Amino acid sequence: MPAATRLTIAILAAGLALGASAASAADYPERPVRILVSFPPGGSSDLVARLLAEKLSSELGQQFVVENKPGAAGTVAATELKNADNDGYTLMLSNLTPFSVAPTRFPDTPYDPVADFSHIAYIGAVHLGMFAAPSLETPDMAAFVEQAKAEPGTIDYGSSGVGSWGHVFAVAFENEADVELSHIPYKGSGPMRLDFRAGVIPVMFDAVPQNLPNVEEGVAIPLAVSSPERLASLPDTPTFTELGYDIVAENWLGISGPAGIDGKVIGTLQGAIASALKSDDVVAQFDTWGIVREDMTSDAFTDYVASSAKSWEPRVKQATD
Numbered sequence: 001m002p003a004a005t006r007l008t009i010a011i012l013a014a015g016l017a018l019g020a021s022a023a024s025a026a027d028y029p030e031r032p033v034r035i036l037v038s039f040p041p042g043g044s045s046d047l048v049a050r051l052l053a054e055k056l057s058s059e060l061g062q063q064f065v066v067e068n069k070p071g072a073a074g075t076v077a078a079t080e081l082k083n084a085d086n087d088g089y090t091l092m093l094s095n096l097t098p099f100s101v102a103p104t105r106f107p108d109t110p111y112d113p114v115a116d117f118s119h120i121a122y123i124g125a126v127h128l129g130m131f132a133a134p135s136l137e138t139p140d141m142a143a144f145v146e147q148a149k150a151e152p153g154t155i156d157y158g159s160s161g162v163g164s165w166g167h168v169f170a171v172a173f174e175n176e177a178d179v180e181l182s183h184i185p186y187k188g189s190g191p192m193r194l195d196f197r198a199g200v201i202p203v204m205f206d207a208v209p210q211n212l213p214n215v216e217e218g219v220a221i222p223l224a225v226s227s228p229e230r231l232a233s234l235p236d237t238p239t240f241t242e243l244g245y246d247i248v249a250e251n252w253l254g255i256s257g258p259a260g261i262d263g264k265v266i267g268t269l270q271g272a273i274a275s276a277l278k279s280d281d282v283v284a285q286f287d288t289w290g291i292v293r294e295d296m297t298s299d300a301f302t303d304y305v306a307s308s309a310k311s312w313e314p315r316v317k318q319a320t321d
Contacts, residue, residue: 035091040187052276101316104316121269130170131222158185158205160192162183209290225240
C-alpha cells in the first residue's frame with residue numbers, strides 16, 4: 001500500500017475516533033454513573049451522595065448509583081477513582097479525609113490529591129461537633145473539662161478512624177484544653193454512632209448533620225461546634241472559638257472524577273449539579289443538616305483542594321506522630 005494511502009487512512013481513522021469521542025461527550029450520560037463514597041452508609045458523605053444521586057438521575061435521565069467503598073481513611077475509594085476510566089462514568093463524593101488528611105497520614109498514598117483527579121464541583125461543608133452522652137453528667141464544656149482534668153485518660157471518645165478529621169480535631173482539642181482522653185477509632189462514623197447510642201463510648205467527635213436526631217432525642221449533648229459562627233441547626237451550641245479554643249474546621253464535600261475528563265462532560269455535570277443544589281428541597285435539606293453552601297468554579301475548587309491539603313498537614317502530623 002502506498003505511503004500516501006496509508007497516511008490518508010490514518011487521518012480518516014483519527015477523524016472518526018475524534019468524532020465518536022465528541023459525540024459521546026455531547027450525549028453524556030448514555031449509561032448509569034457510579035458515585036463512590038469513601039465511608040460506610042449513614043455518614044454525611046453518604047447522605048449527600050444519595051440526595052445528589054437522586055437529583056442527578058432526574059436531571060440527566062440516567063441512574064446515578066451510590067457505591068460505598070470504605071477503608072484506609074478513604075484512600076480505597078480515591079484510589080479506585082484515580083484508576084477508573086476518565087469518561088465521566090465513575091465519580092466520587094470527594095471530601096476532606098482522603099484528599100486533605102490521608103496524603104499526610106499515609107506517606108505511601110498512591111495518588112496526588114490534585115494532579116490525579118478532575119475536581120468538578122464543590123458542594124459545601126459540614127462542621128464537626130463534640131457530643132457527650134447524658135450519662136457523663138457534663139451539660140456544658142466547662143463541666144466536661146473539669147471532669148476530664150480530674151480523671152485524665154479515663155474518658156473514651158470515638159472518631160471515624162485513626163487520622164480521620166474527628167481524630168485530628170480531638171487531638172487539637174486535647175492540646176488546647178490541656179486534657180487527656182482515650183481514643184477509640186472506628187471504621188466510619190456510622191458504627192461509632194451506634195456504639196455511642198448504645199452507651200459504649202460517652203463522647204464522640206463527629207459531623208453535625210447526622211447527629212441532629214440524637215440531639216433532638218436527648219441522646220447526645222452538643223458541647224461545641226467547629227464552625228466560625230454558631231450553626232443555624234444548633235443555635236444554642238457555642239463554637240470552640242467562643243469557648244476560648246483556637247479550633248475551626250470543616251469537612252468539605254464535592255464531586256470529583258479521574259484526571260482528564262472531557263470538558264464537555266465536566267460542563268454537563270457542573271450544570272446539573274448547580275441546578276440540583278438550587279432546588280428548594282435540596283436547599284431545605286442542606287439547611288436542616290447544617291451544610292454551608294458556596295459557589296465555586298472547577299478551577300477554584302481544585303485550588304481549594306490543594307490549599308486544604310496544605311493547611312491540614314501540620315494538624316495531621318500532630319495527631320499521628
